[in-house]
Amino acid sequence: MIAAAEILKAKVLIVDDQQANVQLLEKMLRGAGYVSISSSMNPFEVCGLHLNNHYELILLDLQMPGMDGFQVMEGLKEIEQDGYLPVIVITAQPAYKLRALEVGAIDFVSKPFDVLEVKTRIHNMLEVRLLYRERKRQDQLLQEKNIELERIRSVAEKANLAKSDFLSTVSHELRTPLTSIRGALALIAGGAVGELPEAAKPLIEIAHKNSERLILLVNDILDMEKIEAGKMEFNVSPFKLMPLLQQALDGNRAYADLYKVNYELESEIPEAMVSVDGNRLMQVFANLLSNAAKYSPAGGKVLIAVERINGRIRVAVKDSGAGIPDELKDHIFQKFAQADSSTTRNKGGTGLGLSIAKAIIERMGGSIGFDSQPNVQTVFYVELPE
Numbered sequence: 001m002i003a004a005a006e007i008l009k010a011k012v013l014i015v016d017d018q019q020a021n022v023q024l025l026e027k028m029l030r031g032a033g034y035v036s037i038s039s040s041m042n043p044f045e046v047c048g049l050h051l052n053n054h055y056e057l058i059l060l061d062l063q064m065p066g067m068d069g070f071q072v073m074e075g076l077k078e079i080e081q082d083g084y085l086p087v088i089v090i091t092a093q094p095a096y097k098l099r100a101l102e103v104g105a106i107d108f109v110s111k112p113f114d115v116l117e118v119k120t121r122i123h124n125m126l127e128v129r130l131l132y133r134e135r136k137r138q139d140q141l142l143q144e145k146n147i148e149l150e151r152i153r154s155v156a157e158k159a160n161l162a163k164s165d166f167l168s169t170v171s172h173e174l175r176t177p178l179t180s181i182r183g184a185l186a187l188i189a190g191g192a193v194g195e196l197p198e199a200a201k202p203l204i205e206i207a208h209k210n211s212e213r214l215i216l217l218v219n220d221i222l223d224m225e226k227i228e229a230g231k232m233e234f235n236v237s238p239f240k241l242m243p244l245l246q247q248a249l250d251g252n253r254a255y256a257d258l259y260k261v262n263y264e265l266e267s268e269i270p271e272a273m274v275s276v277d278g279n280r281l282m283q284v285f286a287n288l289l290s291n292a293a294k295y296s297p298a299g300g301k302v303l304i305a306v307e308r309i310n311g312r313i314r315v316a317v318k319d320s321g322a323g324i325p326d327e328l329k330d331h332i333f334q335k336f337a338q339a340d341s342s343t344t345r346n347k348g349g350t351g352l353g354l355s356i357a358k359a360i361i362e363r364m365g366g367s368i369g370f371d372s373q374p375n376v377q378t379v380f381y382v383e384l385p386e
């Protein structure tokens with residue numbers, strides 16, 4: 001809605017060659033509260049005036065000597081490029097009314113004036129005009145906002161690309177020297193260069209473990225960047241599920257031993273086949289199995305169960321540890337999401353494992369989820385296409 005006060009401030013021009021008509025209209029409009037009224041008795045100057053003042057309304061007499069109202073409207077059309085002429089024509093000739101509307105006038109007023117009718121028509125036309133302007137202004141603002149948003153989005157996208165490039169370059173550069181540091185430390189720890197002094201042994205052991213953690217982190221970051229850039233390759237083919245799971249268990253058993261946790265595998269469908277990238281699936285289970293082990297109580301059991309649900313193969317990894325705290329549930333699959341850092345620090349890890357697992361599983365057409373009852377049972381499950 002346009003406020004009444006706004007309408008009364010609208011710029012109005014009265015054009016008539018008869019002074020009496022000009023005076024009458026002017027008096028009527030001022031009496032109605034309009035404050036920005038001007039007038040002209042010279043049709044030749046109307047276009048110039050409008051160009052300078054952009055009237056919201058021109059009350060235009062049609063019959064004037066030298067240049068009639070129709071010619072004035074032709075000139076106004078060149079100024080109002082969008083074709084909208086803010087013109088109400090004033091005429092005593094019924095035949096001119098239709099013609100004026102055809103040429104582009106918005107409305108007409110008949111002479112002699114019916115004051116109430118004239119006032120109402122002017123008010124209505126101005127209201128429409130101001131609404132139209134307001135909408136145009138909003139459209140313009142919206143368009144500017146959209147352009148700005150698009151600019152910000154493109155800057156953010158470029159920054160994100162630069163960040164990804166930077167991360168993967170740094171990670172690549174780190175991986176080679178780290179691998180050789182780990183190799184050297186492994187040799188020293190294994191006694192390849194002779195017996196170490198007792199005091200050096202735990203130090204070398206710490207250095208060796210940390211070099212392994214760093215390599216895991218660097219590999220996780222590289223994987224994450226590859227996934228985000230859509231550059232991770234997947235070779236999907238049919239696999240027997242049980243041997244894959246067995247292999248994943250074997251690969252993680254030593255880790256589980258550190259936490260005195262046992263893995264148990266059971267399957268309702270020992271012959272189950274899945275369409276996956278075998279290595280990537282192993283990577284996912286390595287994370288689920290290591291998580292289950294490291295968050296289980298000592299002496300705990302981690303059960304890996306396979307079943308068919310709604311035509312998909314579901315592998316569930318169940319532990320009986322402290323479970324997922326409520327505040328982590330919503331974003332556990334996001335990068336770097338970890339429970340309270342004081343407990344997780346002890347357990348190591350970077351919080352990338354589950355986000356990578358989710359991306360991998362989804363790329364293979366599967367899904368991943370969890371259900372957690374603290375200290376009773378926490379289940380992470382993966383559902384795969386057969």
Ligand SMILES: Nc1ncnc2c1ncn2[C@@H]1O[C@H](COP(=O)(O)OP(=O)(O)OP(=O)(O)O)[C@@H](O)[C@H]1O
Binds near residue numbers: 287292319322351
């Ligand atoms: N079975 C589980 N029981 C309790 N908490 C879990 C379990 N699995 C995951 N979490 C919580 O989810 C967080 C994220 O797991 P995720 O595997 O992504 O990272 P991480 O194991 O800490 O590190 P990474 O896997 O990158 O080495 C963990 O730090 C832990 O807080």
Ligand SMILES: [Mg+2]
Binds near residue numbers: 291
């Ligand atoms: Mg993990």
